[in-house]
Amino acid sequence: MPKSTSAERPRRILVLDVGGTHVRASFSRRQAGWRIPSGPAMDPARMVRKLKKALGKTAYDAVSIGYPGVVVHGRILREPHNLGAGWVGYDFEKALGAPTRIVNDAAMQALGSFRGGRMLFLGLGTGLGSAMVVDGELEPMELGHLPWKKGKTYEDLVGERGRIRLGKRKWQKEIFEMVATLSAALEPDYVVLGGGNVRKLKVLPAGAVRGDNTYAITGGLRLWKDRRT
Numbered sequence: 001m002p003k004s005t006s007a008e009r010p011r012r013i014l015v016l017d018v019g020g021t022h023v024r025a026s027f028s029r030r031q032a033g034w035r036i037p038s039g040p041a042m043d044p045a046r047m048v049r050k051l052k053k054a055l056g057k058t059a060y061d062a063v064s065i066g067y068p069g070v071v072v073h074g075r076i077l078r079e080p081h082n083l084g085a086g087w088v089g090y091d092f093e094k095a096l097g098a099p100t101r102i103v104n105d106a107a108m109q110a111l112g113s114f115r116g117g118r119m120l121f122l123g124l125g126t127g128l129g130s131a132m133v134v135d136g137e138l139e140p141m142e143l144g145h146l147p148w149k150k151g152k153t154y155e156d157l158v159g160e161r162g163r164i165r166l167g168k169r170k171w172q173k174e175i176f177e178m179v180a181t182l183s184a185a186l187e188p189d190y191v192v193l194g195g196g197n198v199r200k201l202k203v204l205p206a207g208a209v210r211g212d213n214t215y216a217i218t219g220g221l222r223l224w225k226d227r228r229t
Helices: 044-055 092-096 105-113 154-158 160-166 168-186 196-200 215-222
Strands: 013-018 022-026 034-037 062-067 100-104 118-124 128-134 137-141 147-149 190-194 208-210
Touching (some): 013 044, 013 215, 022 044, 034 044, 062 092, 062 105, 105 118, 105 137, 105 215, 118 168, 118 196, 147 154, 154 168, 160 168, 160 196, 168 190
Parallel strands (some): 013 062
Antiparallel strands (some): 013 022, 022 034, 118 128, 128 137
């Protein structure tokens, strides 16, 4: 249950990382938290009901949500591909009873992975999540939908469908080429490769470091803090 809806900087932030198979809820990257099964029938109202049941009387001051879709200025613009409908326009603050900030899930993991300077985040999962963080300022991106080769996008080749179609060796080669191309264009100091499929890479491209999905929780906490600190 929420403690308050105060506009002051919250002390206890509940972070929700919404995925196609489960929703992870936690107050800390180091905390096991709660895992709530999701799937094609999961709409926001159902998620809130299951979350409240799981939390019981656990208190929180504010909520951060990483959403698997397009978010602009804290507003969900499109329904998700792997969940139920009803996310666009849903009033999370009313439903959860606390101030709520929403970003794309890749952007939230990017913010949690940031270690200074200019960072490019590329999330290898069902598709391709992307974001940049420059001196602490988060800039969500949709690089996965850019055309790349023979009428296919980056996401077509390095996402899960591409991995299955190409096989591991060719899929890894595409990732190495993608990192080199985007690094040349965007000039980051370093690249973080996150998402679930980064575990399938034994070797990383030059200038890249391995991310972890748990950093999404850190990113959710940072949404409520001064990003320059």
